[in-house]
Amino acid sequence: MSSGTCKKWHDAITALVEGRFDDVSPDEIEQVETHLNECEACANRLNHVTPTADPLLDAEPAEPSAEQWEGAWDRIDDSAAAAEATVREPRRLPMWAGLSAAAVVVAAVGLWQSVGLRNGSDWAMQLAGAGDVQIESLEVFGDATTMVLGAGDDAETPVIWVMEEEGA
Amino acid sequence: MNMRRGRTNLSAVLVLALLAVCQPAVAAAPKSVELQVWTIRATRSNTEISPKLKPLAKKLKETFNFTGYKLVKADAKSVDVAKTYNASLTGPFKASIKPTERTDGKIKLAVTVTKRVKDKDEKKLSTTISLKAGRFQLFGGWKLDKGDVLIVAVSAK
Numbered sequence: 001m002s003s004g005t006c007k008k009w010h011d012a013i014t015a016l017v018e019g020r021f022d023d024v025s026p027d028e029i030e031q032v033e034t035h036l037n038e039c040e041a042c043a044n045r046l047n048h049v050t051p052t053a054d055p056l057l058d059a060e061p062a063e064p065s066a067e068q069w070e071g072a073w074d075r076i077d078d079s080a081a082a083a084e085a086t087v088r089e090p091r092r093l094p095m096w097a098g099l100s101a102a103a104v105v106v107a108a109v110g111l112w113q114s115v116g117l118r119n120g121s122d123w124a125m126q127l128a129g130a131g132d133v134q135i136e137s138l139e140v141f142g143d144a145t146t147m148v149l150g151a152g153d154d155a156e157t158p159v160i161w162v163m164e165e166e167g168a
Numbered sequence: 169m170n171m172r173r174g175r176t177n178l179s180a181v182l183v184l185a186l187l188a189v190c191q192p193a194v195a196a197a198p199k200s201v202e203l204q205v206w207t208i209r210a211t212r213s214n215t216e217i218s219p220k221l222k223p224l225a226k227k228l229k230e231t232f233n234f235t236g237y238k239l240v241k242a243d244a245k246s247v248d249v250a251k252t253y254n255a256s257l258t259g260p261f262k263a264s265i266k267p268t269e270r271t272d273g274k275i276k277l278a279v280t281v282t283k284r285v286k287d288k289d290e291k292k293l294s295t296t297i298s299l300k301a302g303r304f305q306l307f308g309g310w311k312l313d314k315g316d317v318l319i320v321a322v323s324a325k
Contacts, residue, residue, distance in 0.1 A: 123204050123242075123244070123323065124220070124223075125206075125220055125221065125223050125224055125304050125321065126223070126302060126303050126304060126323075127223060127224065127227055127303065127304050127306065128299060128300060128303035128304060128305050129303075131300075132299065132300035132303045133297050133298065133299050133300065133303070133305055134297065134298040135295060135296075135297050136276075136296040136297065136298060137294075137295060137296045138293075138294075138295045139293070139294045139295065140292065140293055140294075141290065141291045141292060141293075141294075142290070142292075144292065146293070146309075149231055150231075151227045151228050151230070151231040151232075151306075152226075152227040152228075152230065152231075153230060155231075157227045157306075158305070158306075159228070159231070159306040159307075159308065160293070160295065160305070160306065160307045160308075161307075161308055161309045162292065162293055162307070162308070162309035162310060163309055164309070164310065164311065
């Protein structure tokens with residue numbers, strides 16, 4: 001390394017050795033580090049220096065005073081009051097709006113039931129059993145004949161069946 | 169002014185709601201009967217069974233050799249006792265059902281099936297049955313096209 005370069009960083013290195021860190025800019029520190037990695041003579045100037053801890057890092061933080069605590073609580077109270085003031089009261093709908101909504105729901109249910117009755121969609125097929133039906137009269141016409149068949153495994157479902165002559 | 173209009177609208181909505189609620193209640197009044205008339209086409213040319221007819225297909229499997237049951241239409245009507253409901257079935261067939269009496273969970277029905285032939289309705293069946301409310305009674309055997317057969321399921325409650 002040239003002595004010119006060493007001279008250039010002499011003052012900065014001196015400041016670092018003496019602990020005057022505020023006299024050296026971060027950019028200068030970075031360049032000094034680069035120079036020390038390349039220049040053994042300048043690096044030797046720092047060999048005997050033992051880094052000392054920053055006194056601020058070792059200092060115990062001071063306990064807040066009673067006044068400071070009081071001030072902190074006052075600020076918290078003020079912030080909470082301001083936040084509460086910004087919460088909006090829920091908008092109250094007029095009574096008729098609720099009644100109308102309820103009426104619409106009731107009307108919809110009623111119409112649904114009505115439509116269900118008309119199209120028979122809510123009826124499931126439950127076939128009559130033998131005990132569910134009595135045939136009081138039964139008549140067919142022309143050449144047809146009729147009989148009541150018992151359908152199902154137990155022959156319990158009556159089916160009124162009409163048999164017509166061919167071509168009828 | 170706006171308040172008055174709002175009240176008028178509210179009254180109209182409430183009246184409509186009341187009418188909608190009351191309609192089923194009127195239909196379920198003791199003097200009226202809810203009728204169901206289902207028109208079914210039984211066939212041997214396919215195996216399609218309408219979902220609502222699965223109980224019927226299971227019951228009729230052993231007695232008849234049909235493979236498919238199609239629900240052609242399901243008519244529903246609320247009628248007063250002693251009033252007749254006329255339903256078109258399929259093709260030339262029609263049915264008239266008259267509830268004549270309602271007692272102890274049973275409803276007496278007069279059922280007539282006719283077929284339109286040469287501008288005239290010919291009677292094919294006339295019967296009176298007393299049926300447990302909500303149960304379906306089957307009538308059938310009339311020939312349709314393609315070898316299919318008409319079955320009519322009637323219920324009342």
